Amino acid sequence: MPRGHEEHQDNVGAYLLGALPELEATAFEKHVMGCADCRDELERLRVSADALARAVPQVVAPGSLKASLMDAVRAEAPVTAVRRFPIRLPRIDLPRIRPAMAWVSAAFLLAVGVLAGYAGSVLTSEDDAGNVRTVAGQVDAARSPNGTATLVIPEGEGDATLRVNGMPKLAKGYLYEVWYSNGSRNTPVGTFTVDADGTGVAALPEGLEGVEQVMVTRERAPGVKAPSPPGPLVTVKT
Amino acid sequence: MSRLTSLADEEVMHAVQEGDARAFEVLYDRHGGPSFSLAYRMAGNRVTAEDIVQDAFLSIWRSRERYRGERGSVRTWILGIVHHRAIDALRRNLVHDRRRASSEGIEERHEARELTDVEAARREETRTVRAALKELPDDQLRVVELAYYGGFTHTQIADMLDAPVGTVKGRMRLGLAKMRRSLGEEAVA
Ligand SMILES: [Zn+2]
Numbered sequence: 001m002p003r004g005h006e007e008h009q010d011n012v013g014a015y016l017l018g019a020l021p022e023l024e025a026t027a028f029e030k031h032v033m034g035c036a037d038c039r040d041e042l043e044r045l046r047v048s049a050d051a052l053a054r055a056v057p058q059v060v061a062p063g064s065l066k067a068s069l070m071d072a073v074r075a076e077a078p079v080t081a082v083r084r085f086p087i088r089l090p091r092i093d094l095p096r097i098r099p100a101m102a103w104v105s106a107a108f109l110l111a112v113g114v115l116a117g118y119a120g121s122v123l124t125s126e127d128d129a130g131n132v133r134t135v136a137g138q139v140d141a142a143r144s145p146n147g148t149a150t151l152v153i154p155e156g157e158g159d160a161t162l163r164v165n166g167m168p169k170l171a172k173g174y175l176y177e178v179w180y181s182n183g184s185r186n187t188p189v190g191t192f193t194v195d196a197d198g199t200g201v202a203a204l205p206e207g208l209e210g211v212e213q214v215m216v217t218r219e220r221a222p223g224v225k226a227p228s229p230p231g232p233l234v235t236v237k238t
Numbered sequence: 239m240s241r242l243t244s245l246a247d248e249e250v251m252h253a254v255q256e257g258d259a260r261a262f263e264v265l266y267d268r269h270g271g272p273s274f275s276l277a278y279r280m281a282g283n284r285v286t287a288e289d290i291v292q293d294a295f296l297s298i299w300r301s302r303e304r305y306r307g308e309r310g311s312v313r314t315w316i317l318g319i320v321h322h323r324a325i326d327a328l329r330r331n332l333v334h335d336r337r338r339a340s341s342e343g344i345e346e347r348h349e350a351r352e353l354t355d356v357e358a359a360r361r362e363e364t365r366t367v368r369a370a371l372k373e374l375p376d377d378q379l380r381v382v383e384l385a386y387y388g389g390f391t392h393t394q395i396a397d398m399l400d401a402p403v404g405t406v407k408g409r410m411r412l413g414l415a416k417m418r419r420s421l422g423e424e425a426v427a
Pocket of ligand 1: 004037039
């Protein structure tokens with residue numbers, strides 16, 4: 001039996017209950033690594049200590065707790081399947097980009113009109129955990145009846161994130177393309193795909209300064225210069 | 239969501255490890271309630287309990303890649319983290335309220351609307367553990383509660399009870415051992 005066993009073996013209960021101050025807990029852990037007797041006892045009694053967590057009266061957690069937790073988590077969710085292009089934002093030098101919005105046809109506007117009451121509204125702002133602003137987007141209901149889109153914009157540092165749910169699955173060879181629009185110009189910023197549930201996340205590059213709208217189109221190849229007809233599936237006013 | 243909700247905890251955890259926020263939401267939906275209940279029992283107020291749970295779950299999310307599923311259930315792992323965070327929070331408080339480890343005055347508010355099989359099994363488990371606690375002699379029950387729910391150290395408890403530290407440690411160990419026998423061989427995973 002390793003040295004110090006006598007003095008350590010009585011610590012097992014206190015250790016499992018969280019009653020040992022940090023230094024003593026560390027010393028105990030060290031001893032346990034080299035002491036099979038203490039290790040066995042620790043594992044045996046751990047069952048009791050773990051059970052204590054479940055013996056408490058069950059109360060209902062407030063919904064606001066989940067909301068603020070999930071806001072923070074979504075803002076941090078990693079980007080899946082997003083490929084970024086070298087970005088040049090349309091500040092000065094993108095003269096060749098087509099005068100925008102021509103493809104925002106009356107039919108499209110009609111289709112998204114149904115959602116207008118919801119879209120564009122700021123869903124949350126300044127949440128305690130992550131200081132993000134969340135904006136709901138407009139989804140073309142004709143092409144994506146169950147689609148939703150949310151733009152999460154950090155108040156300070158950090159990239160904005162676009163999340164989409166319930167989007168149409170992409171046929172082979174197709175991609176979703178994200179565009180920045182400042183009203184007269186559209187600039188492609190990158191592509192993403194969605195999973196089987198139609199969910200996708202895109203981390204938006206370069207901040208959103210000067211960007212009036214973030215849009216998503218379906219494209220056959222990355223790197224197209226202008227959105228292909230019939231235009232954007234998703235539009236989010238920043 | 240439907241696909242995720244049908245997965246076992248371990249599988250949901252794998253999705254969380256890959257950074258799936260929806261899987262994390264499922265994880266919270268399953269274990270947030272028991273976590274909040276534990277935090278509330280320890281902190282004695284809802285505001286601190288919310289802080290503890292938010293803190294614990296964010297740490298789970300942020301260190302998700304470090305999760306190793308080799309020992310115990312996902313729930314046990316999560317509740318262990320919540321317990322740690324709660325103890326940290328209680329120890330940061332300069333004023334120790336001796337009564338905080340007591341369950342008096344904490345009424346049960348619940349309960350989950352749907353009585354699923356899982357929920358029923360969980361309540362049965364809670365009853366079993368409470369029964370095991372009830373069988374403890376008072377002096378053992380007292381130190382176990384003060385330590386686990388109150389977040390007090392062995393020396394603080396010794397001071398409170400005016401008992402030698404060695405005695406307090408001994409009661410803790412005896413209490414857990416007795417509980418272990420009452421809980422029987424079917425481990426509460
Ligand atoms: Zn030992």
